[in-house]
Amino acid sequence: MVMGIVYALVNVLVFVLLAPFYDGVARRLTARVQSRKGPPLRQPYLDILKLLGKENVISAEGWPFRLAPLSAFASILAVIVLVPLGAKANILSHRADVITVVYLLALGGVSVLLGALASRNTFAMIGASREMMTMIMIEPVLAMTLIMTAVKVNSLGLQGAMAGVSASGFGLSTGLMLAVYLLALQAFVAKQPFDIAEAEIEVLEGPFIEYSGPNYALFKLSMMLKQMFYAFLFVSVFLPAAGTGVYPLDILIQLAAILAVFVLIAVVGSTNPRLRIDQAVRYYAVLIFLSLCAVGLALKGL
Amino acid sequence: MWLTSKIKQILMVLKPGVVTLKYPFEPRPVAKDFRGQPAWDHHKCVGCGGCAAHCPARTILVRDICQELRIMIYDGARCAYCGRCADVCPEDAIVMTEQFELATGDRDDITVTMELFMLTCQRCGRCYNMETTNMIDKMELKGFRYDHLEMRAVIPKATERFDAKVLEATERYERPRT
């Protein structure tokens, strides 16, 4: 019981303290691919600290504007507390299952939309509509991933589903889902070629155009946590667990694997152009179809 | 096909490595004939006022303030670094140096003030005084020549000529709401 609480706290600490580091790694790698010396690795920490020190300009009346960053941060934090890091279930893992995780991640996306629509700015509305389309098309792929692992272990519980390959072996369905997840990874973490809605400050200001200071820091931190969570999901579901049994060592191995996933994200992100929303929607439709095929194969027992 | 082209792209960008200059920590040479801030040599200047007459931004101002003293002020705020003053100077007293690191918090830091000793006439013992001698020189006063130091006070600024109501309306400007 006490260890359960300790595991939950370790989850939060590891994720919140390391997510900006991974984002810094991604930025530095992007810079190196562009042949320039990038920002130092601790740059996102400095960014968030600086944003927390700025004045909070409330430029729209009403509670949705103020609620949106808090609910986005809270939802991703709730997801982080639930997942079993290092293959150890914590005190809250029994109270939630796969559907809860999907719901909470969707809640995070809806908070961004809420904030964007509360801004009463045309650019924010365009960003919000693109974010909506992206969310509608990409949440099914995430749900299919988790449902496929749940089908393979015959239960919706988080501990079994997130264990993925280590619990149920590597089959045809897992292989297909691995490919689909990797193809959709860039859309999950909102980087090129699919950062159409969120980080798209160069082409059209995204849904965060009216946010400043601490609100924006919360949004940025929740984006970084989301990135790290999706990388962690890949590592936990599709890579066999190290199984050393020593909790810190398990965590370290998983963190190293997350670093490798981030390297992949950064390299793919910096060598690809950004797609238009209609091209992206066509791409996602193919991915949804393939993920449904993978779930079908899992149901067949393959 | 797509994958191989991306892999080729990654190998291609790894070849030049990092090309960033370490600029503020290492000095950087300028090109030949680079025009940085102009520098006056007060040993050569004769006070002809040619630079002041030719400056397109009227940034050099000249004035006699007493019998043997002529003041020239170069107010670097508006200088466009075109080099006309250096071109036109008959004594080659102006040199466009290579100094481009001129960032400052205070605009007075980029000014050059020069005080010139004007020679007196051997017959009457006075300096050539523009305003009172003849009609042509009187025409070169305010309104016709801008390079007098007095002009610095009367150079009109658009905000001062505004209608006060128009200026006030700009304070309350609001983006149109559709």
Place this chain on the structure above:
Amino acid sequence: MLAKLCKKAFPRSLWVYHCNSGACNGCDIEILNILTPYYDVERFGIKLVGSPRHADVMLLSGAVTRPTLPLVKKAYEAIPAPKLVFGIGSCAVGGGCWFDTYNVTGGAATAVPVNYYVPGCPPRPEAIIYGVALALGLVDKKAAPVELKQVEFPIDAYERNKAWEERNVIYELLKH
């Protein structure tokens, strides 16, 4: 304590909003140049953002023309405190060649309070990086006012004393 950490993090991560108030685009191109790999300014943590609400620094280029005067003021007010303003190029520093035309209000200082000026037409990318480094405290200021005299008169009329100022009021203009 968090406030102290935030203050220390501020100069290491400046986000820049570029505002063009009627410039010829020469200075804008030089500003874009410093974001390219050759002069990379992101190694200081500086990022270009598209919305003034996310920015800390406003890079103002161009002589502030009459139509853009209220818009520049509005953009300045949209930036959350603490903020800095840089005036880039001769037009922003003092109005450039057009300081006395009908449409120009005379440079950045007529619209917003300016912290640093970077003169040049257009300023070299190195000059803009020098201005940025000066703001961050990495280098010392090199520009200083120069006073040259051909000969020093030992007479009273040469002194800048009260009698002199009463006699020739033009001399006061030198203290502009």
